[in-house]
Amino acid sequence: MSLISELVCVQCGSGYAEGAHMTCPTCGPDEGILDIRFDLERAGETLNRASLGGRTASHWRYRELLPLDEGYCPTDGSIGWTPLIETPRLAAAVGVRRLWLKDDGRNASGSFKDRASSVGVAHAQQLGYSSIACASTGNAASSLAHCAAAAGLSANIFVSRIIPDGKLAQLLAYGARVFKIEGSYAEAYDLCTKACVELGWYNRNCAINPYLVEGKKTGGLEVAEQLQDDGPDWVSGSVGDGCSIAGVYKGFVEMKAVGIINWQPRMLGVQSADVAPIAEAMRTGSLDRSGSGDTYADSINVPVPRNWRKAVKAVGDSGGAYVCVTDEQIMRAVRETGRLSGVFAEPAAAAAVAGVASAVVDGVIDSDASVVAMITGNGLKDIRGAIKAVGAPHVIAPDLQRVIKIVEADSKGES
Numbered sequence: 514m515s516l517i518s519e520l521v522c523v524q525c526g527s528g529y530a531e532g533a534h535m536t537c538p539t540c541g542p543d544e545g546i547l548d549i550r551f552d553l554e555r556a557g558e559t560l561n562r563a564s565l566g567g568r569t570a571s572h573w574r575y576r577e578l579l580p581l582d583e584g585y586c587p588t589d590g591s592i593g594w595t596p597l598i599e600t601p602r603l604a605a606a607v608g609v610r611r612l613w614l615k616d617d618g619r620n621a622s623g624s625f626k627d628r629a630s631s632v633g634v635a636h637a638q639q640l641g642y643s644s645i646a647c648a649s650t651g652n653a654a655s656s657l658a659h660c661a662a663a664a665g666l667s668a669n670i671f672v673s674r675i676i677p678d679g680k681l682a683q684l685l686a687y688g689a690r691v692f693k694i695e696g697s698y699a700e701a702y703d704l705c706t707k708a709c710v711e712l713g714w715y716n717r718n719c720a721i722n723p724y725l726v727e728g729k730k731t732g733g734l735e736v737a738e739q740l741q742d743d744g745p746d747w748v749s750g751s752v753g754d755g756c757s758i759a760g761v762y763k764g765f766v767e768m769k770a771v772g773i774i775n776w777q778p779r780m781l782g783v784q785s786a787d788v789a790p791i792a793e794a795m796r797t798g799s800l801d802r803s804g805s806g807d808t809y810a811d812s813i814n815v816p817v818p819r820n821w822r823k824a825v826k827a828v829g830d831s832g833g834a835y836v837c838v839t840d841e842q843i844m845r846a847v848r849e850t851g852r853l854s855g856v857f858a859e860p861a862a863a864a865a866v867a868g869v870a871s872a873v874v875d876g877v878i879d880s881d882a883s884v885v886a887m888i889t890g891n892g893l894k895d896i897r898g899a900i901k902a903v904g905a906p907h908v909i910a911p912d913l914q915r916v917i918k919i920v921e922a923d924s925k926g927e928s
């Protein structure tokens with residue numbers, strides 16, 4: 514048995530028993546998102562710094578806080594437990610005292626989404642499903658295709674037209690059935706939901722499936738365990754549907770409740786200036802569903818987010834803030850993150866770094882602060898997007914003099 518105590522509706526607050534509903538029957542599937550609560554007292558009886566020391570170097574190490582029955586919670590794995598890299602030169606460039614990057618680009622399929630997909634696949638197996646589906650702008654899909662292939666389930670993926678080639682190639686390589694929808698992400702999402710009902714597939718769509726957020730939570734659990742007594746002032750993460758920032762924050766709350774840490778960071782939610790419905794909902798208290806706009810950072814290009822309530826609440830409860838960054842600022846962050854820390858981030862991941870720089874300029878984050886930026890996806894996912902940000906090579910004849918001239922010109926430029 515898992516240690517789930519109940520599932521609580523984020524809108525009306527009603528509580529339900531595990532297994533009863535996927536969304537709140539009173540509030541409906543659009544607004545009635547559920548939040549999974551655990552018996553944290555019991556979790557704390559076995560989950561502590563000492564017991565963690567002997568466990569798998571993957572996100573499955575937190576089994577007490579995962580929504581899975583024992584036989585479905587693996588004791589090893591290749592997802593999670595990604596490095597937390599301190600990067601003084603990037604810290605100086607963005608203007609904070611200390612900066613760490615949580616490099617989730619190193620996950621099996623190259624993104625933070627592997628945390629959620631792996632829990633989704635395990636949950637689908639626990640419920641006896643053999644097929645699973647999702648609608649995604651990219652990483653949720655490629656991670657689901659990976660996790661399904663690894664577990665032997667079949668995957669059905671609904672993508673919109675803006676999917677980068679790298680992510681599409683991953684889907685096909687992992688053997689998923691791919692539907693590329695001639696329409697928006699919202700239309701792909703609705704079609705996927707209908708297909709799941711009609712064809713009996715497990716629905717991985719994160720916002721309506723509270724189990725997935727529990728996978729994303731492991732990002733926060735890990736940062737908490739990795740920093741132990743040295744908690745950061747802020748944790749920055751980019752926001753599309755809103756599940757990631759909510760999940761990561763929940764991780765800190767639970768690690769504090771079980772007694773592994775005694776601090777809680779403020780959360781910085783970062784959105785694109787051109788697609789910022791959750792930042793706006795933070796100000797107004799409601800979601801503008803007429804959403805449009807477009808950003809270069811495809812993974813956070815979500816004009817009508819599903820999980821805005823959880824995302825607004827997490828940032829609010831943490832005493833945090835939302836900031837918006839332009840595509841220009843994101844491209845700059847792709848360049849600087851690569852050059853100053855050695856971490857190649859996809860645009861939506863670099864947005865978390867751009868957000869820190871912008872929050873310092875705005876006076877939201879103090880220049881004396883310590884900050885963790887969640888690097889949610891690998892730069893190799895979207896080569897065309899990366900090239901736009903990082904420039905072109907020197908095209909020359911095979912001639913040493915040309916090399917020397919370019920090196921000289923560069924060193925003049927630097928001095």
Ligand SMILES: *Cc1c(COP(=O)(O)O)cnc(C)c1O
Binds near residue numbers: 652751756757812
């Ligand atoms: C999905 C994703 C995000 C945003 O997560 P949400 O849960 O949609 O808010 C950020 N960065 C990357 C790389 C992603 O794939």
